[in-house]
Amino acid sequence: MPDLSHLTAVRESYDTVAAAYVGRVPPPTGLDPVSRRMLDAFAELAAGAARLGPVADVGCGPGKVTAYLAERGVADVFGVDLSPAMVRQARRAYPELPFVVGSMTALPVADRALGGVLAYYSTHHTPPEALPVVFGEFRRALAPGGHLMLAGHVGDGEVVRPTEAYGGLPVSYASYLLPPGRIGDLLERAGFVVDARLTQEAGEGSGEGSRRRYGTFLARTPG
Template identity: 45%
Template structure:
């Protein structure tokens, strides 16, 4: 495990309980997000993985829409919280940089606000693994911070707890290009204003060629 991955894992272990409390119930007040997730659920029939599932709220929501889905997260504490909150669902510890999933084993894959923690140089390899895991015609949904290129190094998060993870913001056009270069066809994209000047929220639908 690289130093950056280890720092991200330790940071999310530290903030996991506060983070789970912070996001509890937020989806109810986000109609656009629910619409995006609902569309993904309608498009995919078969096994799905959420990569970077955190405390399991998105995995659980998609399961409630009928998806056959399980969650994977880098943080053991996040996985522990998810398993306790949603005992009927499967959650595993794992990294998107080394996914232990067979070729063509999934019909859908979602990475919801998790890829921004990866350095840009690592994204092509990660997206190639997403492509490998999906069946031909399989669906990918990425949710991500986007906007002006920026490398953020926050020192605290979710209640003032010290963290050492990093965040790499990239333009929408660059993220779209990376997904295409990995062998996907872009089928839809939604760009919403972010919470800071120059920042955007991107929802990107793609299909394996």
Template identity: 45%
Template sequence: MTHLRSTADAYDAVATLYAGMARDDLTSLPLDRAAFAEAARSAPGPVAELGCGPGPVTAHLRDLGLDVFGVDLSQSMIDLARAAYPDLRFAVGSMDALDLADGTLGGIVSWYSVIHAPPEDVPAYFAEFRRVLAAGGHLLVAFFESADGRVAAFDHKVTTAYRWPIDELAGLAGDAGFTEVGRVLREPLADERPLRRGHLLMRA
């Protein structure tokens, strides 16, 4: 798909700069961290961070005691992740076509990564997440919320991204076979762009 190549190229071009600014946002979100980590431990199989970038969230999940690996479209991001965290597994891949057998994962974290998918493609992403998750596995999705009820493109610093109404995104996950466990809407922190964040915890 054209958008996959353009997204990978965009992140390749800024990988080193991006890695210098990358944060592990989960450290400041105890509800998300605790809920997902506890849920993921209850399901068989490893956890995948999809859209892992240079790897700080993957490493944090490892520190929580999870068997975790990272996947990203950008070869440059994966190279940086492998250099920074040589004890972890990282692979180049697309979230909509994972090189994994059905039902092999205990959990998935998609941390501000489906935001780059064209809206019409997002149902296929959720279907792929459901395919690779074991029954009872959990999905944690972070995204930028659209408060006016419309999916809307915005000027992301790297490449085109989309804001979503939380009910609409949760509905697409439900259509793919997920059950909502919980949701969080939070205001941006002082050093974040002024867009509200949405987090969904779903069970396969």
């Protein structure tokens, strides 16, 4: 089992910045058109596979993307986040939706219980050697024919270790900016069929993250 000690730094950092994060990170309606369309495509796929089970927004933060999926027709959606402070923010903002504290390394669901998994800018804090654990967990939780969307920062293998974020608040996590091809390979090794992959260059997106490249993957479990 790979070292999962990074989870402590991620949890503590996002507990610290949770309130500031809500005000600084835009909802999906404020994203660039391409990113928004990719989310819409996933919502359509997940809604069409509703018979397979609910959709988990893994690393949901304050719930803005979870709520967006619900507005786009994903009737049975819930959020999971490692940070209790983030989950409190989500529950306060969207009391009609369920949010739970949990880790993407051990999702609180049975095998093959989900029709969809969204990991939206939530896996880049995972060291490369631990990604097979995370992707394997997504694979375990998804029903045959279930859909996965993974989006996040990508790069050429560099590691970014900020000491502050979201208005100068202290953080201790790292961001691992892997090449898109490596992420795609890891998804396929975990048993996914990758149907689409998109790379957006720095400056194409919106918000603070536009200084970095983005990668988005739409994948599914074999039916």
